[in-house]
Amino acid sequence: MENKKIVIIGAGVSGLVATINLEKAGYEPIIYEQKDRVGGRVQTDYIDGYTFDKGFQILSPNYPAVQKYLDIDLLHLKYFFTGAFVFKKGEQGKLGNPAKDFDILFSTLFSKLANFSDKLKIIKLYRSLKYKTFEEIFNSKNQTTLDFLKSFGFSDKVINNFFKPFYAGVFLEENLDTSSRMFEFTFKLFSETKAGIPEKGIQAIPNQLANQLKQTTFHFNTKVKSVEDNAITLANHTQVEADFIIIATETSDLVSNLKNQPQEWKSVDNLYFEVENRVINLPMIGLVAEENTLVNNFHYLSLASEPKQILSVSVVKNHNLSNEELAKITQKELLDVCDIKINKLLKHYKIPKALPNIADVNYQIPHTETKLKDRIFLAGDVLSNGSLNAAMLNGESLR
Ligand SMILES: Cc1cc2nc3c(=O)[nH]c(=O)nc-3n(C[C@H](O)[C@H](O)[C@H](O)COP(=O)(O)OP(=O)(O)OC[C@H]3O[C@@H](n4cnc5c(N)ncnc54)[C@H](O)[C@@H]3O)c2cc1C
Structure with missing residues (x-):
C-alpha cells in the first residue's frame, strides 16, 4: 500500500x-x-414509493467513460426513444432522426413542424457526425449552437419547433448560446443510441x-x-x-x-405531478415549443399500465416566481398546450447550480x-x- x-x-x-x-x-x-x-x-429521493431524481438527467450508454466505469446492465436503464414529441397549439407530433429510428420515420417525414429540407439536413448532420470522433468534435470551431444550426442551413421553423426547445432542456439555456461542440457531441450521442434513466x-x-x-x-x-x-x-x-x-x-x-x-451556473426547476391522463404513450420526451411558456419538457415516470400517472416537468427559463406561482402556471400551461390534467404537485426541486456555464468547452482536461x-x-x-x-x-x- x-x-x-x-x-x-x-x-x-x-x-x-x-x-x-x-x-x-x-x-x-x-x-x-x-x-x-x-x-x-x-441524486434521487425515494419517497412513498416514488423515485424523484433531483433534476431530469439521462445517461447515454455511448459515453466512453460509462463503458469504463459502469456496468450498464446492472443499471437496468429505462430507455427513451430518440427525438421528442413536440407540443404546440394547433400542431403536434413526433420529430427525430428519420435515418436511425424507424419508429419515428414516418411521423418525422410527414410532420408539419419542419420543412422537408430540414428533415434531409437532419440525416446529413447525423451522417457527417457518424465518423467524427469526440476529440475531433471538441477540436472543431467554437461557435454558438444557434450560429451552427443556421450555417448548416436549418430553417427558423425547425430551429424554433425542435432544436430550441430540445436543446434548451439539454443545455439549460434557451438561446442556444452554448458551444456548438456540445451540440455536435450530444446530437451524435442522442441520434445514434437511445439514452435512459436507471430503474432505481x-x-x-x-x-x-x-x-x-x-x-x-x-x-x-x-x-x-x-x-x-x-x-x-x-x-x-x-x-x-x-x-x-x-x-x-x-x-x-x-x-x-x-x-x-x-x-457561473445554469439553473432549472424540476416539478413532479400526479396527473390524470397520458398524452404520450411511447417512452418519449414531451417538448413544449411555445415561445412564452415556462414549461420546457416533461416525461412520464410511470408506465401506461400503472394506476397512478406521474409526470416530471422541467422549467428552464429564469423567473422570479414563488413556488406556488410557478406550480400554478406550470399546471395551466400543461393543460392549455398539452391537454394534461394535473391532480396534485408531489415535489418541486429548485436547482440553482445545475450545469456549469463554460464558454470554451473541452472534452477532457489533459493530465498535465x-x-x-x-x-x-x-x-x-x-x-x-x-x-x-x-x-x-x-x-x-x-x-
Ligand atoms: C438538472 C441536471 C441535469 C443534468 N443533465 C445531464 C444529462 O442529461 N446528462 C449528463 O451527462 N449530465 C447531466 N448533468 C450534469 C452532471 O450531473 C454533472 O456533470 C456531474 O454530476 C458533475 O459531477 P462532479 O462530480 O463534477 O460535480 P458535483 O456533482 O457537483 O460534485 C461535487 C461534490 O462536491 C461536494 N462539495 C462541494 N463543495 C464542498 C465542500 N466545500 N466541502 C465538501 N464537499 C463539497 C458537493 O456536495 C458534491 O457532492 C445534469 C446535471 C443537473 C443538475
Whole structure:
C-alpha cells in the first residue's frame, strides 16, 4: 500500500472516479463530502414509493467513460426513444432522426413542424457526425449552437419547433448560446443510441461507483472551508493534514488568491405531478415549443399500465416566481398546450447550480493541467463541460 495521505473534496461522480483510480494505484483515500451521501448533482429521493431524481438527467450508454466505469446492465436503464414529441397549439407530433429510428420515420417525414429540407439536413448532420470522433468534435470551431444550426442551413421553423426547445432542456439555456461542440457531441450521442434513466433513479450511478471502493474512508456531512498547501480546514475549524489534496468541485470558494473568476451556473426547476391522463404513450420526451411558456419538457415516470400517472416537468427559463406561482402556471400551461390534467404537485426541486456555464468547452482536461499547486489537484465537470462523461473523465485525468 502507498502510505501517502490523499484527501478528496467532493463525492460527486468525478470525485468517485478519481478515488477508484487512486485505490487502483494502491492508495487509501479519504473523502470529505458536505452532503449526507455520494452523487453530488446526481441524486434521487425515494419517497412513498416514488423515485424523484433531483433534476431530469439521462445517461447515454455511448459515453466512453460509462463503458469504463459502469456496468450498464446492472443499471437496468429505462430507455427513451430518440427525438421528442413536440407540443404546440394547433400542431403536434413526433420529430427525430428519420435515418436511425424507424419508429419515428414516418411521423418525422410527414410532420408539419419542419420543412422537408430540414428533415434531409437532419440525416446529413447525423451522417457527417457518424465518423467524427469526440476529440475531433471538441477540436472543431467554437461557435454558438444557434450560429451552427443556421450555417448548416436549418430553417427558423425547425430551429424554433425542435432544436430550441430540445436543446434548451439539454443545455439549460434557451438561446442556444452554448458551444456548438456540445451540440455536435450530444446530437451524435442522442441520434445514434437511445439514452435512459436507471430503474432505481439517477442516484444508482454514483451508488454503483461508490460500491467499487473498498479502501476509502468517507466523511459525510463534512464541509471543507478552505484548502491550504498541505492541509484542509473543515467548517468546524478542524485542520486535516494531507500529502495531496484533490478538489473535485468548484475551487473558487476553497482556495484563496486564485485568479480565476467564480464559476457561473445554469439553473432549472424540476416539478413532479400526479396527473390524470397520458398524452404520450411511447417512452418519449414531451417538448413544449411555445415561445412564452415556462414549461420546457416533461416525461412520464410511470408506465401506461400503472394506476397512478406521474409526470416530471422541467422549467428552464429564469423567473422570479414563488413556488406556488410557478406550480400554478406550470399546471395551466400543461393543460392549455398539452391537454394534461394535473391532480396534485408531489415535489418541486429548485436547482440553482445545475450545469456549469463554460464558454470554451473541452472534452477532457489533459493530465498535465490538473495540477493547481504542488500538492493540490483538480477534478470535476467544471474543468471541461457539464456532463457525466466529462465528470468521470476528469476524475481519471489525475493519474
Ligand atoms: C438538472 C441536471 C441535469 C443534468 N443533465 C445531464 C444529462 O442529461 N446528462 C449528463 O451527462 N449530465 C447531466 N448533468 C450534469 C452532471 O450531473 C454533472 O456533470 C456531474 O454530476 C458533475 O459531477 P462532479 O462530480 O463534477 O460535480 P458535483 O456533482 O457537483 O460534485 C461535487 C461534490 O462536491 C461536494 N462539495 C462541494 N463543495 C464542498 C465542500 N466545500 N466541502 C465538501 N464537499 C463539497 C458537493 O456536495 C458534491 O457532492 C445534469 C446535471 C443537473 C443538475
